Amino acid sequence: MASRNLWYMRSNLFFGSRCWMIRYSAEILKSVSFRLFGVTCNNGDKEPLENEDLLNNLLTMGVDIDMAKKRQPGVFNRMVTNEQDLKMFLLSKGASKEVIASIISRYPRAITRTSESLSKRWDLWRKIMTSDLEIVNILERSPESFFRSNNNINLENNIKFLYSVGLSQKCLCRLLANAPRTFSNSLDLNKQMIEVLQEVCLFLGHNDPIDFVRKIISKNPFILIQSTKRVKANIEFLQSTFNLNKEELLQLLCGPGAGILDLSTECAKRNYTNIKEKLFSLGRTEEEVQKFVLSYPDMMFLADKKFNDKIDCLIEEKISILQIIESPRVLDSSISTLKSRIKELVHAGYNLSVSNIALLSWSQKRFEAKLEKIKRLEQCLGS
Numbered sequence: 001m002a003s004r005n006l007w008y009m010r011s012n013l014f015f016g017s018r019c020w021m022i023r024y025s026a027e028i029l030k031s032v033s034f035r036l037f038g039v040t041c042n043n044g045d046k047e048p049l050e051n052e053d054l055l056n057n058l059l060t061m062g063v064d065i066d067m068a069k070k071r072q073p074g075v076f077n078r079m080v081t082n083e084q085d086l087k088m089f090l091l092s093k094g095a096s097k098e099v100i101a102s103i104i105s106r107y108p109r110a111i112t113r114t115s116e117s118l119s120k121r122w123d124l125w126r127k128i129m130t131s132d133l134e135i136v137n138i139l140e141r142s143p144e145s146f147f148r149s150n151n152n153i154n155l156e157n158n159i160k161f162l163y164s165v166g167l168s169q170k171c172l173c174r175l176l177a178n179a180p181r182t183f184s185n186s187l188d189l190n191k192q193m194i195e196v197l198q199e200v201c202l203f204l205g206h207n208d209p210i211d212f213v214r215k216i217i218s219k220n221p222f223i224l225i226q227s228t229k230r231v232k233a234n235i236e237f238l239q240s241t242f243n244l245n246k247e248e249l250l251q252l253l254c255g256p257g258a259g260i261l262d263l264s265t266e267c268a269k270r271n272y273t274n275i276k277e278k279l280f281s282l283g284r285t286e287e288e289v290q291k292f293v294l295s296y297p298d299m300m301f302l303a304d305k306k307f308n309d310k311i312d313c314l315i316e317e318k319i320s321i322l323q324i325i326e327s328p329r330v331l332d333s334s335i336s337t338l339k340s341r342i343k344e345l346v347h348a349g350y351n352l353s354v355s356n357i358a359l360l361s362w363s364q365k366r367f368e369a370k371l372e373k374i375k376r377l378e379q380c381l382g383s
Helices: 002-037 052-061 063-072 073-077 083-092 097-106 108-112 115-123 130-141 152-164 170-176 189-204 209-219 228-241 246-251 255-263 265-281 285-294 297-301 304-316 321-326 328-332 334-348 364-382
Strands: none
Touching: 052 083, 052 170, 063 073, 063 130, 063 297, 063 321, 073 108, 083 108, 097 130, 097 170, 115 130, 115 152, 130 152, 130 170, 130 285, 152 170, 152 285, 170 209, 189 209, 209 334, 228 246, 228 255, 246 255, 246 297, 246 334, 255 297, 265 285, 265 297, 265 304, 285 297, 285 321, 285 328, 297 328, 304 321, 304 334, 321 328, 334 364
């Protein structure tokens, strides 16, 4: 009887303890679950709570919180972020605290990247760029280019592929600096575009696809982030609109026409129609219009109002349409720049109606140097 009572007491003690442990564990789990998920879960209509520690850290780093919230608000609801690791990593690469704050302000998701992922991605970029400072400069200008993806395997495969199709390190460096999204593309997308360009090359009778691809990309580093459908449509548009034979089209694509492949085809058609109508109204023929556009195809990036306003501005200043046709790059300058420069030249005694107007599109430094020469010459003639 004594042994049975002893067994009964032990059983109660064991099962009672186990029940107490289960209840206690449930309370712990409930508490932990609340802490882990309370930051991101909604309670009815309440807004998700923000990570206060993260906010304080970013404020201390000089991050523009309002800008960051507008761009990627979800980052502020995360429990785990790596802003301090990111800061130390970028400081070690030569970035200033101000640059780091600017990067996070404009692309907050950067703070979600791990140190290991950052280090691996940096090493891959260094296979193209010659210094850490070059990469820092790209990040300062376009933080998305580096932090948008953390798929380092895809990046590595793209680098290998682009080298394999004959692109030099210098060409890849230019791609990374100007069109970094190229390296975030899936490998298949980049392969498709290269294949399309190679097919176009062979169709146009050029027997060196590697050379053709290299020339296109050197003229237009954004080509690989366009759709193959757009590129094909624009090539067809250029050939049919300007009645180009294969050799003429080849020269255009390898030269000034490469940039037009970025435009949507509808936009290119609409802008060209407007250019044609405007020049027709000024007494120009279709042949003159075509020569004008082909001499500087970038003018097709100008929307109708902007193009018309610039032409009107120049004509109001006694500059003829023939002068504009001979110096189409003047259309690169803004209307305010054109008016300001024309005013300075006229004041210096420069007769725009019978003189070269190309200087209206020169760099500011070159323009000012030319203006000083004109002033000195006018003074000599006056004395």
